[in-house]
Structures are given as structure tokens and as C-alpha cells.
Amino acid sequence: MTVNEIIIRTARLADADAIRHISGRYAKEGVMLERSTEDIIENIRNFLVAEENGQVIGSCALSFFTVHLAEIRTLAVIDTFTRRGVGRKLVGKAEEVLSEEGVRTAFVLTLNPDFFLSLGYHAVDKERFPQKIWRDCTYCPKLMACDEIAMIKDLEGATVDSPLSAVGRNKKSEP
Ligand SMILES: CC(C)(COP(=O)(O)OP(=O)(O)OC[C@H]1O[C@@H](n2cnc3c(N)ncnc32)[C@H](O)[C@@H]1OP(=O)(O)O)[C@@H](O)C(=O)NCCC(=O)NCCS
Structure with missing residues (x-):
């Protein structure tokens, strides 16, 4: 059996439709937040895609x-x-890019904790994350009924509290 090479690379504008198609399908199932083509294009340099035989088969985005x-x-x-x-x-490459930028902690909001x-x-x-983290939540249909699980990974052995120390603790923050 031939094992095709999977390439992980920074997305190009031409990938916007494919990214929209792949993520849009899961958004319809309520697994993730819908992102418009315009939003994807605006943030295209923060997207990574997985490509096999010239086809985009997966993607993810970085948000600083x-x-x-x-x-x-x-x-x-x-x-x-x-x-x-x-x-x-995809996650491995994303973490590599973040580490190169000096990011110490990566976080995700997910309904699929086992994968992460x-x-x-x-x-x-x-609830302990700063209000800043919820900047996208206003656009989410679930809003206050958020059922996603927050998960973090220390990219250089920092402590669990490191995201808070970076922006200051804000116990009052709400999604
Ligand atoms: C979650 C998702 C990105 C995983 O992609 P994938 O290419 O299948 O993941 P991988 O093959 O790299 O899996 C790596 C490991 O993660 C774990 N894993 C992957 N999918 C899993 C699942 N659905 N449930 C439990 N564990 C899972 C397994 O341990 C797996 O290793 P294994 O196959 O050797 O057992 C994919 O299923 C997906 O697009 N899901 C819908 C959208 C989503 O939930 N996105 C993530 C949150 S925003």
C-alpha cells in the first residue's frame, strides 16, 4: 500500500474555500464555531492546512x-x-509555530477532549480564563450556554496558571 505524504503548510488565499468547506460541515453539526469565507481570508496567514496529493484535507488556525x-x-x-x-x-505544527513566536501556553476550547x-x-x-479569551464567544450561537471544554498545554513547561499571569487574573470574567 502506498502511503501518501501529508504536508502541513501555511494556508494560501486559494485554500480559503476548502477551509470553509471542511470547518463549515462541523460547524453545522455544532462541533465548532462557523467561520465565514471573509473571516478566513482576513486571517489566512494564521491558518495551517494539511495537504495530500494536492488536496486540502484538514486545517486549523492560530489566534494570539x-x-x-x-x-x-x-x-x-x-x-x-x-x-x-x-x-x-496539524496541532504539532501549530505548536511549533507558537513556540517559535515565544508563546508559552496553547489553549483550545473543544467538545473533543480525548483527542487533545x-x-x-x-x-x-x-471560568478562570480572562475575559479577553471570550472575544469570539459573542458571535457563537451558544453564548452563555457554552459546553466547550477549555484545555491547555504548556509549550515550555510553564505552570497551569501561566495564561492568567500573562494578562492578569480576572476572576470576574464571564464568557
Ligand atoms: C478531532 C479531529 C481533528 C482529529 O483528527 P484526526 O486526524 O482524526 O486525529 P489523529 O488521527 O491525528 O488522532 C490522533 C490521536 O488522537 C486521538 N483521537 C483522535 N480522534 C479521536 C476521537 N474522535 N475520540 C477520541 N480520541 C481521538 C487518538 O488517540 C488518536 O490516535 P490513534 O488514532 O493512534 O488512536 C477530527 O476528528 C475532526 O476534525 N473532528 C471534528 C472537529 C473537531 O472536533 N475539532 C476539534 C475541536 S475544535
Whole structure:
């Protein structure tokens, strides 16, 4: 059996439709927040795509909050390509890019904690995250009924509290 090479690269404008298609399908299922083509185009340099035989089969995006804290979001792999390590590769590359930027902590908001657990993330209380983190939540249909699990990974062995120390503790913050 031929094993095709999966390339992880920075997205190009021409990938916007494919990213929209892949993530849009999961958004319709309520698994992730919908992102418009305009939003994807505006943020295209923060997207990574997985490509096999010239086809975009998965993508994820980076979203920076402080110089030491960033989110990995909009992670999606076409269902017929799952469980082949594509998601792991995308997250690995995202973490590499974040580390190069000096980001110490990556976080995710997810309904699929088992996947991220397998990649070394652990759950934290999302109520303890600063209000800043919720900048996208206003656009989410779930809003206050958010059922996503916040998970973090220390990219250089920082402590669990590091996201808060980067922007100051704000116990009053609400989603
Ligand atoms: C979650 C998702 C990105 C995983 O992509 P993937 O390419 O299948 O992941 P990988 O093949 O790299 O899996 C790596 C490991 O993660 C774990 N894993 C992957 N999918 C899992 C799942 N659905 N449930 C539990 N563990 C899972 C497994 O340990 C897996 O290793 P294994 O196959 O050797 O057992 C993909 O299923 C997807 O797009 N889901 C819908 C959108 C979504 O939930 N995005 C993430 C949150 S925003």
C-alpha cells in the first residue's frame, strides 16, 4: 500500500474555500464555531492546512491573545481522512509555530477532549480564563450556554496558571 505524504503548510488565499468547506460541515453539526469565507481570508496567514496529493484535507488556525498565550482553533479534518494522524500533525505544527513566536501556553476550547488529551493537553476551568479569551464567544450561537471544554498545554513547561499571569487574573470574567 502506498502511503501518501501529508504536508502541513501555511494556508494560501486559494485554500480559503476548502477551509470553509471542511470547518463549515462541523460547524453545522455544532462541533465548532462557523467561520465565514471573509473571516478566513482576513486571517489566512494564521491558518495551517494539511495537504495530500494536492488536496486540502484538514486545517486549523492560530489566534494570539498575549505574547505568551495563543489559541489553536478551527481544527478540522475531513471525516474520510480522520484517524490517520492528520489532526496530530496539524496541532504539532501549530505548536511549533507558537513556540517559535515565544508563546508559552496553547489553549483550545473543544467538545473533543480525548483527542487533545492524547496530545498532552489538560482541562482547566474556563471560568478562570480572562475575559479577553471570550472575544469570539459573542458571535457563537451558544453564548452563555457554552459546553466547550477549555484545555491547555504548556509549550515550555510553564505552570497551569501561566495564561492568567500573562494578562492578569480576572476572576470576574464571564464568557
Ligand atoms: C478531532 C479531529 C481533528 C482529529 O483528527 P484526526 O486526524 O482524526 O486525529 P489523529 O488521527 O491525528 O488522532 C490522533 C490521536 O488522537 C486521538 N483521537 C483522535 N480522534 C479521536 C476521537 N474522535 N475520540 C477520541 N480520541 C481521538 C487518538 O488517540 C488518536 O490516535 P490513534 O488514532 O493512534 O488512536 C477530527 O476528528 C475532526 O476534525 N473532528 C471534528 C472537529 C473537531 O472536533 N475539532 C476539534 C475541536 S475544535
